[in-house]
Amino acid sequence: MLQVEEFCCPTCKGVLSFQESEYACSACSKKYPVILGIPDFRVFPDPYIDFEDDHKKAGHLAEQYHKLDFMGLVRLYWKMTPEVSEDRAERFIRRTAALVEKGAECLSLIESLAETEKLRGFNRVLEIGCGTGGFLVAAKRKYDHVVGADIAFRWLVVARKRLEELKMNVPLVCCCAEYLPFPGTRFDIILAEDVLEHVRSQESTLAECRRVMTKQGMLFLATPNRFSLTPEPHVRVWGVGFLPRRWMNGYVKLVKGISYENIKVLSFMELRRLLNKCLFTNHRILLPSISCEEAQYFSPFQRMQLAIYNVAKQIPVLRLILYVVGPYFNVVVFSSRK
Template sequence: MSELDGPNTRVGGLFVCPQCRNRLLKQPESFRCVDCGKEYPVIFGIADFRIRSDRYLSLEEERAKARRLATEVEQSFSAMLDYYYDITDDVPPVLAARYKAYHYNSPRQARYSLERLGIASDDVILDVGCGTGGALIAAAEKGSQVYGMDIALRWLMICQQRLREQGISATLVCADIEASPFPDGSFSKIVATDLLENVYSVEKSLSAMGRLLKADGKLWLAGSNKFCLGPHPSTRLWAIGYFPGKWRRRLVTGLRGVDSLRFINLISPARIIRYAKRIGLHVNMLSPRMVALDGEGTYPAIDRVMIKIYVAVARLPLLRQLLIWIGPAFEMALQKAPHSKESKGVDQA
């Protein structure tokens, strides 16, 4: 559920305008900037602070899809998730089944990941790209103050229903990480799972998260590795990141019917570390992404077998190091240095 009245006072007093960074006034159905006058609607209880939508849909198309999820299907998490993939034409059924398993498994996965980050009850946590809310559920179990942000209102509609069913209170906002509605230095911990592959700019998004962190705050990142020798999660095609862009587009389109990588940033641990150093974020932990499977068998059988083999291999010291660079996914914890200048060097890259 989204609570736009109350918890916001814990994060810098008020939201700020994503466009000019000045104070916003809460109105019955919107927020209005006291300086530039821009107005941001509240849709189904979720404030929409976007200046632009994601790269898949326009703002109008995206809001229409969110309304369909809110009005045309039974209001349950499982029904809404099924309906989402039914009305999303560019996700083949074979991938939809795996994506749904990913969402069902996300709270269990997030519990494991947050243990590595070290969540405390007094933390103020932001999940950037929160999707269906797996990390929000895991963080709320720790008694932390929890905020979820996603550029896709359609995902927040599903997330809101999931949190409602779990009895979890969290503030959900629809926003672009490059233009967030939160004051700088608002959060002690930020979680970004599979986010950087989907943003407009990897560098600017990482810089924005650095600014949102308090001094000595920590950022936990996880992402798919461009240089994976095995199947890429978005395509299930082996070593696809090694192909030149033109060949990659033709191959993915020919084998999957649509280029599911057309708006995906292919990233690697080395690239993230390089950007992080420029903005004063220091790597505390880097490892292959460790997968925690649920006990309900939501992943297809072959995937469960492959995941178990991967986890076993990732525990072997020498192979573990190799998997960081050529494995399917990586995770890292970064810490903000006191007095860091998050934007220095990034905008010049």
């Protein structure tokens, strides 16, 4: 657990005190409980589940915590979530198992990008939207001070199991990306992978990243492309991004019977506009490499698409086209406050 002075009030950024398993802000009188050993600093709930049900679900997972191993707990989670179809859940489970390797690859990329800016001496890492904590494991193998944050309280119980099995001490914090409970200039590396498209406010999220990033720090984002020619990756429906935003939810409901209400995927131009608006003057939008680790879970057709993508990435004119209709973006932002 982090010391009380390593937190601040997520709402007013005032100083907190800690008493009887809750944090209290004397400036705005707000209180934040610690439940199952995890501080809950949320200002609003996960859009998919209210505070109470999230805590309840976390409680059910905690009851089985010592009887199951990490993957057992992940399977239990999806069993407790019947609204997600079995084959979708199976896809999520497979992805969860591969996240540590993916995290290690992502960290190598981050480090090589930092090297190009001659940024060294990183030690403090924050992952926003850490989910089941795969990246946290990879980060903890290399850095002393790693913190995982997520709005989904229940997922943090699962992430803790993954970390505990590996005897890793990584503080987990339940909070909103738009209201981080950390004082300013704290983290050298901030990572949010597949998160930007899920948050309530993309602008506030980036403003908070900027606030907590150190002067030599960097932010790394991974996010899908709205105009990708491949199916929308969350719902696997073709063409969603080409519709006006107000039609997207209705279209996905019609085709797949699931909601698309809380997802906002950006195009290259929308992403660039957002970064500029948030005063991230020193940023780069990159075309990611898809890892072999991930590719092994692809269908033969997807592997063929990946091979075409990898070739196209090497050819300048095709690279430009991939910025318009490629599947994914990586974004790296360097703090410009040297």
